[in-house]
Amino acid sequence: MKKTLAMLLSLALCAGLFAGCSGGNAQGTTPAENPSGGGLTGSVATNGSTSMEEVMGTLIEAFREVEPGITVTYDPTGSGTGIEQAAAGNCDIGLSSRALTEDEIAGGLTEIVVARDGIAVIVNPENTVAELTLDQIAQIATGAITNWSQVGGADAEIAFVGREAGSGTRGAFEEITGTEDACVYTQELTSTGAVITAVATTPGAIGYASLSAVEGAGNVSAVAVKADEGSEAVACTEETVLDGSYAIQRPFVFATRTGEPLSQAAQAFVDFALDPANGQLFVDAGVVPASAG
């Protein structure tokens, strides 16, 4: 009897605890619903590039704090689908991780570059090769070049380390170097960190990773890339990615319908993305904000 009573009492206490929690929450949300700035309501539908998932996630989360009344949806379908959907009017903003083609622009779309994704080609610090042409990188990737001595390095076998099928970085690297479905990997790893670790511990390794991930890692070195044999070697930095001189990069694009004004909510989202004050959000997501230029 005593025990039952004790249990009932403690249950009641627990219930009180939960009630307290929910009460606190309710109070906590009230001020957020009445934000100081903005006050817009509505929804913005975005659709497209799966590579932009991280960027969009970060942007949407930060935007929600500024404009809680606006719901931004993101449908990761792929750049091609995103562009089509934007042109067809099925979404407010189409997301593309490549520049729009002339046909697409002629078809009534406007390209807004919000960020650039630079992909660094990394080698082990012991490696003496400091620069490679885009063509050499492609040949290494496809297995046509198998020894560092073929590109001016020491006599050592090349181990090409990359990401798993479906990864955005892999897609971008293979697309830019023109090696789609032709890469011969020695290792396919599931994260940027794993690629960097593998390259750092393997003297003969070469790999790729997004610029932001390489900047912080001191245990690998990025090679300078020449767009072709005659041109100058360009190191992978934020500046060279932004001014377009670094070859292995791609733009992250918002595609909107030309001549058709965006809804207030969608315009607010685009302005938010282009605001230099929000540049850090892109950096956090591993890309260079267009506003940094």
Added chain:
Amino acid sequence: MSSQSSPAQAARPGVKKKGFRERLELLMNAIFFLCGAVAVAFVLFISIYLIVSGLPAIREIGLIDFLFGERWASTAKDPAFGILPFILTSVYGTAGAIVVGVPVGFMTAMFLSKISGKKTAGVIRTAVDLLAGIPSVVYGLIGMTVLVPAVRVAFDLASGACLLAAIVVLAVMILPSIISVSETALNAVPKEYEEASLALGATEIETYFRVSAPAASSGIAAAVVLGIGRAIGEAMAIMMVAGNVANMPSLFASVRFLTTAIASEMSYSSGLQRQALFSIALVLFLFIMIINVALNVLLKKSRKEG
């Protein structure tokens, strides 16, 4: 309060109290039954889910092309979904782990059960238990930072992430289960067998290998099958050391197992690729089922003998 109330309750006719207790018994029975049913329900749910989601891709790709195709290029423009490299890698990798791990595990079990003193056995047993408790990602991490570079240097390779590294990691990972199950089987061998053998003039080592081991053979076989089961289902550790390229298996090539094929592509997969990953899971599930049935048969046999 209770000291007062219990005599008062005992003084009553007792029918009401018994009714309450019986009802409580029934209720508890029902709760226990429900808990038991949860396990069965999950197994059924997972089996049905795997079959339902794994079959469409097999039907689309074709069973023969799927199981015996040698090329896996799930995101290519002209995609291919052949999982023979994964199946063979899983089989070779597991076989390799058994070849390396079973002799070591068996000898350890023999040492623990028959030869060592109590103190030494205690220390070793604790170490084995700890080995069993190390998370697989830790095996992978150490494999990646220590074993893979060591393999690269030892065999003068461009990259040390290969089938051999995976086999070594798996062999270490299956040791605890092999040791503990074999030891139990060896301990269960009746003392009289060994005493008779010793009395007939056999040495201790002869006795252990010619008498104890054969007497415990089905238990040891169960240990091996359990090891196979653990090795074939492991993903995390070997994902970090095997290189994960869909090559046909060879000792120094970067390879992809059935488990790592699912784990490495799941996060970004879509459409037929995702369905095909479920089909791989279905194949893996069938493998594990077969191993479990074999294990149950062996354990039953060993219990009868014991």
